[in-house]
Amino acid sequence: MDVSLVHQLCQNLISSAIQRCRMSDHLCRLSVFLKLSPPSDPPLVRISVSDTGVGSCLEEFQCLKYAMDPESAEKWDGVISLTTTGINDSDIYYYHLNLKEIVSTRRLTKLPSSSKNGTTFSGTEVSFSVFGSVDGLLVKLTYFLNKVLILRIPNVAIEMLVEESDDISGSRCKTLVPANDCFPLTSAASNVERLKSGLEDYVFKHGNNLNDICHSCFSSGVHLKVGSGAACTKRRRSTGQVMEAIIIISELSKPTTSSCFRACDVKTEVLYFKDFSPSSISQSSLNGLTSIDWKSYGLILRSIADHDGYALLEWENLPPYAHIDIVMKPEGMQKSHLDRTLIRKAVKLALNDLKEKNTGALLSTNALKICSYAPDLARTIGGLILSSNDLDFQGECLSLLGLQCQEIKGETTEDCIKRKIISAIEMNDRKPQRNREAAPFLFEDDYFQEPDVLDEEYEEDEQAFSSFDL
Incomplete structure (x- = not known):
């Protein structure tokens, strides 16, 4: 089995199932199911992608492409089984889709349908069987579905299951991707x-x-x-x-x-x-x-x-x-x-x-470089303050630093000055280059309101957009 080609086909089928679920007004489940046959050479794998969204419009499968590899021709006949029904349909419809067929009008074969016996539901299942090892495919599909879960698609639960069969213990089913909690369409989350x-x-x-x-x-x-x-x-x-x-x-x-x-x-x-x-x-x-x-x-x-x-x-x-x-x-x-x-x-x-x-x-590369000088600068300023014999000068400096007289220690003073210096550097670094101050206040206690940098940048880019002919 060519893992890359089969994985690409599965991705396309999953993407179509997602769209059908998003078109539904109800909670939906999207399931990827792999069934491994008892040990054989080569092993047979049945792959199924099903959803409970709106029924398929079939046209989406007519354009489905699969790059057939001559070496894999014996591992898959290129036929996909398709089962689908809409919420207002009275029957379940079955089709065979042959991806090897070049003439598009001959690709889809309609099979006898079956009655829903008055029940109301909708959904689609697409399945096919291939020969070959499944390990690489499991890794790729699991990774792909975990990516999809990032989107938190409202009203859609996604799962992936694998069933293994052998001649001794029967069948064992394990869950690789558990069904996630649905996010309701009414959720206030953006x-x-x-x-x-x-x-x-x-x-x-x-x-x-x-x-x-x-x-x-x-x-x-x-x-x-x-x-x-x-x-x-x-x-x-x-x-x-x-x-x-x-x-x-x-x-x-x-x-x-x-x-x-x-x-x-x-x-x-x-x-x-x-x-x-x-x-x-x-x-x-x-x-x-x-x-x-x-x-x-x-x-x-x-x-x-x-x-x-x-x-x-x-x-x-x-x-x-x-x-x-x-x-x-x-x-x-x-x-x-x-x-x-x-x-x-x-x-x-x-x-x-x-x-x-x-x-x-x-912090920008330049700000990081400046911050590296902060300890030496703080040590120098702290030394000047503590070495002064002018108690009024020391008291005013400590007041600016937010320290009390009993806290007048070398390390305490240096640490406080270093924090003030780094804080000023970080504050200035958050501004765009054109608005950065040459010497921001180091010991300002009152927080000042910075300009809305993001809005300014947005306005500039919006002006740039006007050059496009939309």
């Missing part, structure tokens, strides 16, 4: 909030086939630094387009076990979703990621590559046991010439959001 929640779960499981949080790495969510952003554009002749981005930085306090290798990987696979299914990323989108000034967020991008249709970012300077996860999802009418601008905008908003919410996170 798309970005659902995407953020889904990516957090994905990170906790390291994106692999673990069913639960990896307790050897995460005891709680305190290790996650999360940022989100949504860029949009709308014009009179366009329905608009939105690009949502979520970025999570996970930092572990100690080395992890071998099963958690992904948590410390210096590479980031950018997860890109289109039509509620994992999708390859366009060259325009790759260009948008490349155009980001990553150094302004303290990140050095070593390389960016197209890996089997997915963007793979490799970093030079990640801290030990740290990992970055990025997910992006477009909404609305797709305009490929806007991908670069919208992705760049959405990712920058997510980076700024993460930076704003987490003190000391994503």
Whole structure:
């Protein structure tokens, strides 16, 4: 069995099932089921993708393509069994679809239907059988479905089960992807909030086939630094387009076990979703990621590559046991010439959001360099204060530092000054380059309101959008 070709076919079938579920007004279940025959040479595997969404319109399968490999011709006859019914149908309909048939009008064969006997339900099941090992396919499908779960698609529960049979103990069924809790359509959570929640779960499981949080790495969510952003554009002749981005930085306090290798990987696979299914990323989108000034967020991008249709970012300077996860999802009418601008905008908003919410996170390369001088500068200033014989001068300095006279100690004073210096550097670093102050206040007690940086950047990019003929 050619795992890549079968996996691609399964992806297409799952994506179609997702769309049918999204069109339904009811709770839906999407099941991927693999049944392994008793030991044989070669082993026979039956693959089924079923859903309880609206019935199939059949046209979606007429355009289904499968690149037949001459070497795999003996492992699969290219025939798919299709069962479907709509909520208002009185019958269940059966078809055979032959993907080897070149003439499209001959691909679909209708079989005798059966009555629903007055029951009301809808759904579709697509199944086929192939010969070959299933191990590689299980890994790929599990990973694919765990990606889909990031979306938290409302009213859809997704599961994957495998049944193994042998001549001695009979059949054994195991769950690789458990049915997730449905998110009701009436939920007040926004798309970005659902995407953020889904990516957090994905990170906790390291994106692999673990069913639960990896307790050897995460005891709680305190290790996650999360940022989100949504860029949009709308014009009179366009329905608009939105690009949502979520970025999570996970930092572990100690080395992890071998099963958690992904948590410390210096590479980031950018997860890109289109039509509620994992999708390859366009060259325009790759260009948008490349155009980001990553150094302004303290990140050095070593390389960016197209890996089997997915963007793979490799970093030079990640801290030990740290990992970055990025997910992006477009909404609305797709305009490929806007991908670069919208992705760049959405990712920058997510980076700024993460930076704003987490003190000391994503400081620019220049700010990190300046911070490295803070201990020496604090030691010098502290020494000047403590060596003075002018008690009024010392008292005024301590007051500015927020310290009491009884706290006048070398280390206490130095630590306080260092925190003030670093805090001022971080505050200034959060502003865009054009608004940064040459010498921000180090000892200002009152918090001052910073300008809305994100709104300013948004207005600039919105002006840039006006150059496009939408």
